[in-house]
Every structure is written in structure tokens, then in C-alpha cells.
Amino acid sequence: MIKPIFLFTALLISTLASGLQAAPVYADKPTGEASNLMKQYVISSGAVRVEVLHRLEALSADHPDNVNVRRMYANLLVSDGQxxxxxSQYEILNKKDPRPVLLLPECMLKERVGKKESGCYQSVIAIAEAKNIRDSDYLTALYFAEDKRFLAEKEKFIHANKMTKADLAVFTLNREKILHTLFP
Structure with missing residues (x-):
């Protein structure tokens, strides 16, 4: 089985390689700086990675409201097993403006480390429904919340060609296996 960290790294390298053909355009300077630090992290090891994480931590502290910077920092912490x-980074992001795409990883990480919060997945579902968002995060939250609508929504995804049966195969695994696969 391919490790999620490997998949994350491969996807990031692929994305970076495609971006080498043209000068990237970022939403703002801190986002560009964080993106460059992520590139450095991917191609480095050991002490350099530790230094990159420290620099990203400082960058997120200097720009506390920059969602892009804080999200990149959180993603690297996940890939580093921290x-x-x-x-804590996801909590900061979700305190001001909770969004399913940011709240779901917070819920899953908390469950992975044994700090599952009652109602966390239901919050993801409620926010998604309030914003009329029906995506893979919504479906995943339904699955983890053991919501009775999960199977019907899964069928809607298949019929709408949003996801294939192969894409949805992850839901044949139990929740613990999914969590340990995403967060080894």
C-alpha cells in the first residue's frame, strides 16, 4: 500500500514541477513565501525540514489571518506527523470562519489522536448544508458521523459523476483504518 505521505509528496512535486514552466502568481506575498518554503520542505530532509517548519511557524505568526499560510503550515505538520x-493550527483557522474543508481535517485529526469531539462531524455537515456545499468533504463527514443519509448521498455522487465507485472504495474501510491511512 502506498503511504499517504508519499502520495502527498508526489502530488506536491508534480504540482511544483508543472508550475516551473511559468512564474507562479500568488494571492499575496506571504502565500508565495509559504509556497516556496513548502517546496524547500519537500526536497529536503532532516535539519532543513525542521528549519522550514520553524520558518513557516514564524510566517503564520506574522500573518495570523492568512488562511493560505496557516493551512500550508498545518499540512506540513500533518505530513511530519505532528x-x-x-x-492547533486548524483550530485557529476554524475559530473565525469555520469551513468544511478546514473543519473536517480538524475533526479527523482529533479522532486520530484520541480526542474525538462529540458533534464535530455534525458541525461540518451543518456548515456544508448551510453553504449548499456537497463535495467529498461533506460525504466524508456524513460517513464519520454515521449519518443515515450517507448511502443516499454516495449514490448521488456516483450518478452525478462527481466520484467513481473506485473513488468511493475508501468508505468500505472502517473509520479507524481510514484515519490510520491518512494519518499514519
Whole structure:
């Protein structure tokens, strides 16, 4: 089985390689700086990675409201296995403007480290429904919340060609296996 960290790294390298053909355009300077630090992290190891994480931590402290910077920092903490620190970054992001795409990883990480919060997945579902968002995060939240609508929504995804049966195969695994696959 391919490790999620490997998949994350491969996807990031692929994305970076495609961006080498043209000068990237970022939403703002801190986002560009964070993106460059992520590139550095991917191609480095050991002490350099530790230094990159420290620099991203400082960058997120200098720009506390920059969602892009904080999200990149949280993603690298996850890839580095620092789940508790990643959770704190997601909590900061979700305190001001909770969004399913940011709240779901917070819920899953908390469950992965044994700090599952009652109602966390239901919050993801409620926010998604309020914003009329029906995506894979919504479906995943339904699955983890053991919501009775999960199977019907899964069928809608298949019929709307949003996801294939192969894409949805992850839901044949139990929740613990999914969590340990995403967050080894």
C-alpha cells in the first residue's frame, strides 16, 4: 500500500514541477513565501525540514489571518506527523470562519489522536448544508458521523459523476483504518 505521505509528496512535486514552466502568481506575498518554503520542505530532509517548519511557524505568526499560510503550515505538520500541533493550527483557522474543508481535517485529526469531539462531524455537515456545499468533504463527514443519509448521498455522487465507485472504495474501510491511512 502506498503511504499517504508519499502520495502527498508526489502530488506536491508534480504540482511544483508543472508550475516551473511559468512564474507562479500568488494571492499575496506571504502565500508565495509559504509556497516556496513548502517546496524547500519537500526536497529536503532532516535539519532543513525542521528549519522550514520553524520558518513557516514564524510566517503564520506574522500573518495570523492568512488562511493560505496557516493551512500550508498545518499540512506540513500533518505530513511530519505532528498531529497535535496541526490540530492547533486548524483550530485557529476554524475559530473565525469555520469551513468544511478546514473543519473536517480538524475533526479527523482529533479522532486520530484520541480526542474525538462529540458533534464535530455534525458541525461540518451543518456548515456544508448551510453553504449548499456537497463535495467529498461533506460525504466524508456524513460517513464519520454515521449519518443515515450517507448511502443516499454516495449514490448521488456516483450518478452525478462527481466520484467513481473506485473513488468511493475508501468508505468500505472502517473509520479507524481510514484515519490510520491518512494519518499514519
Amino acid at each position: 498531529y497535535d500541533r496541526a490540530i
